[in-house]
Amino acid sequence: MSATLLDGKAVAAEVTEALRARAAALPRPPGLAVVLVGDDPASAVYVRNKTRTAEKVGLAHWQITLPAHTAESDLLAEVRRLADDPQVDGILVQFPVPGHIDRLRVIDSIPPEKDVDGLHALNAGYLATKRDGFVPCTPLGCMELLKRSGVATRGAEAVVIGRSDLVGRPIARLLEHADCTVTACHSRTRDLAAHVARADIVVAAVGIPRMVKGGWVKPGAVVLDVGINKGADGKLVGDVDFEAARERAGFITPVPGGVGPMTIAMLMANTVKSAERRLAR
Numbered sequence: 001m002s003a004t005l006l007d008g009k010a011v012a013a014e015v016t017e018a019l020r021a022r023a024a025a026l027p028r029p030p031g032l033a034v035v036l037v038g039d040d041p042a043s044a045v046y047v048r049n050k051t052r053t054a055e056k057v058g059l060a061h062w063q064i065t066l067p068a069h070t071a072e073s074d075l076l077a078e079v080r081r082l083a084d085d086p087q088v089d090g091i092l093v094q095f096p097v098p099g100h101i102d103r104l105r106v107i108d109s110i111p112p113e114k115d116v117d118g119l120h121a122l123n124a125g126y127l128a129t130k131r132d133g134f135v136p137c138t139p140l141g142c143m144e145l146l147k148r149s150g151v152a153t154r155g156a157e158a159v160v161i162g163r164s165d166l167v168g169r170p171i172a173r174l175l176e177h178a179d180c181t182v183t184a185c186h187s188r189t190r191d192l193a194a195h196v197a198r199a200d201i202v203v204a205a206v207g208i209p210r211m212v213k214g215g216w217v218k219p220g221a222v223v224l225d226v227g228i229n230k231g232a233d234g235k236l237v238g239d240v241d242f243e244a245a246r247e248r249a250g251f252i253t254p255v256p257g258g259v260g261p262m263t264i265a266m267l268m269a270n271t272v273k274s275a276e277r278r279l280a281r
């Protein structure tokens with residue numbers, strides 16, 4: 001059996017098309033500001049893709065690029081300026097930031113109502129308590145793809161590999177809210193293979209190329225591969241051994257073209273949601 005591909009690119013195109021109509025219905029375009037500190041090439045690509053999609057959706061968007069030696073206080077002042085700007089509905093600081101900048105201080109400086117990346121402690125708390133806040137974009141994108149697979153989540157065994165605040169932890173919460181029985185695996189987990197073998201839904205968010213072996217996957221399982229790694233040949237590979245896993249899985253996301261485009265679509269969704277909320281006030 002060969003798995004059905006969960007085509008994130010196609011689903012993301014549908015999502016952004018629907019968002020375009022919502023954005024156009026507002027009295028002013030939703031505004032997204034993306035702040036990039038330094039010249040990390042991967043971050044530059046992510047930011048470029050985000051602004052390109054923002055353009056398609058009809059958002060007002062600003063890219064603020066600061067040099068790598070920017071002082072933390074100057075970055076915080078820039079975030080404050082965006083926080084005070086009424087045209088800006090969403091602020092995203094692209095991580096990682098250079099080592100001399102405290103990531104948590106940056107996250108804390110973003111007003112929760114403009115935190116479209118969903119990293120602020122208040123939004124994490126809203127997610128944990130099942131209230132309506134901003135949820136990180138990659139986990140939201142995973143849930144949308146899971147919905148498209150049509151696989152029932154109620155009572156399903158879900159295994160999440162990775163426990164970052166950006167991906168692993170929030171996706172585990174969302175799966176739990178969708179009535180899955182969730183196992184959160186991480187770098188200290190014993191016998192990862194045994195956990196994966198029980199899973200109806202596997203989410204891999206680790207950052208190690210092809211670490212999830214095809215033979216671990218339960219036949220018919222849904223496999224969501226969040227990992228974006230550069231292979232020896234310079235091509236992108238996920239955290240799952242795709243070729244082997246697709247022989248056993250029921251549904252699987254490719255890398256690239258799976259979770260990645262959905263992450264960007266969900267950033268647009270969070271920005272439109274923020275604008276709708278702020279304009280309704």
Ligand code: NAD
Nearest residue numbers: 138162163164167186187205206207226227228259260263
């Ligand atoms: P991270 O480094 O913050 O977290 C990695 C997690 O993996 C940690 O919680 C750690 O406990 C776990 N881990 C490490 N080694 C492990 C092992 N041997 N076994 C089990 N767990 C282990 O990374 P992140 O920000 O969560 O990102 C994970 C991956 O997803 C990266 O490849 C990143 O590039 C990618 N990513 C993709 C998107 C997207 O849009 N597709 C978005 C964000 C991140």
